[in-house]
Amino acid sequence: KRRPAPWLKTTLGLLRRPDIRCSALRAGVAMADPMQSTINQVQTVMHGSACTLVLPGILFVVSFVLLAYRNYTEGNDDLPLNGFLANILLQMLPLIAFKVKLWSAQDRVSLVPLVLCKTLLMHVVLAIYRIMSTVVMGIGEEKLMFAVDCAGLLAALAILKWEFEFPMSPLHWIQHKDVTNLVILASFGAFCSHAFFIVLQPSWMSDSTRAQSKDFHVPSILFTAANYVDIVAFMPVVWRLYQAEEYEDSNTGTTVTVEAKRHVRVFFVFVIAFYSWDDVIDPAMTLLEEPLAMMAHAAHFMLLLDFAGFFIFQVSQPTTVKEHNEQLQGLLSRDDDDNC
Secondary structure, three states: OOOOOHHHHHHHHHHHOHHHHHHHHHHHHHHHHHHHHHHHHHHHHHHOOHHHHHHHHHHHHHHHHHHHHHHHHOOOOOOOOHHHHHHHHHHHHHHHHHHHHHHHOHHHHHHOHHHHHHHHHHHHHHHHHHHHHHHHHOOOOOHHHHHHHHHHHHHHHHHHHHHOOOOOOHHHHOOOHHHHHHHHHHHHHHHHHHHHHHHOOOOOOOHHHHHHOOOOOHHHHHHHHHHHHHHOOOHHHHHHHHHHHHOOOOOOOOOOOHHHHHHHHHHHHHHHHHHHHHHHHHHHHHOOOOHHHHHHHHHHHHHHHHHHHHHHHHHOOOOOOOOOOOOOOHHHHHOHHHOO
16 A cells, blocks of 8 residues: 655645645635736726726717718618618617616616516517517528527516516506507507608619518518517616606615616526527628628627626625615606506
8 A cells, every 4th residue: 555655745734734724715815806806997997987988889880880881882782781770770779878877877776677677578579579570471491580589589488477577467568658658669660661661662762672662561560660679678778767867856776686686687698698699690690791780780789798797787886875774766666557
């Protein structure tokens, strides 16, 4: 039987001494502290200062330049991308408005986790419109797209039911008037936009668009309605933040419960997964020959990632209370019927 080497016996003996173990632990903590401090400083600069508004501004300007360039250079034989690029540009506006408001009024952060289910509900409607469009047109070669839309719908419903404990009754859904009004507005806008191109046939329409605009095509209207719902999906939360200015006596603050923080993390896992398909996977499969469209999708996805990091950073900050010894629930406490 081999004996252990003398150096190994000495090392094991030292590690058994409590003072040595404590010293090693303190040394490890001391090494970890600078790294954690550096990470915290980077997060503070990126999400806790005015620098947090730089990236959204750059991404918005890039998307605007892409739209202007395509509008100037698009030929009759090119794929009509102006409307598509304009949709992506408009999708950015609610996110940027949300971030600007939350950064300038951080005492409103307690409002947001309580209304995230409204944005999930908007994504439920978005997925339903896409599924209806595919079914009416015929699934055909769109089996993968159909499966992804169904998976997104089921995921959103599952999160609403088991994470947010949201009733699965459509009668309860329509009680959320802001969501209902936005869906009606998006649907009416889709119908009117198709009617405009069919009836007026403006001279600046490309030949391919003119050929597709001879009559009302229900799948196209449903798909356009889905795009418009996507544009306004984050508007319910934005409205809550801006409406709070009208109620200065509300108990707004930065108190966010542990449960609400979990809601935020689950919500953004869903959002990032949902738009990973829309902005990354699907464009890589279908739009490789259109670099402008790829760049616009990339800008939108980067804005979402930045927005997710910013908001998670905000709700993870140490609690500060505007009014002591009260559970701060902000504007939502005044209208229980419209809460999640």
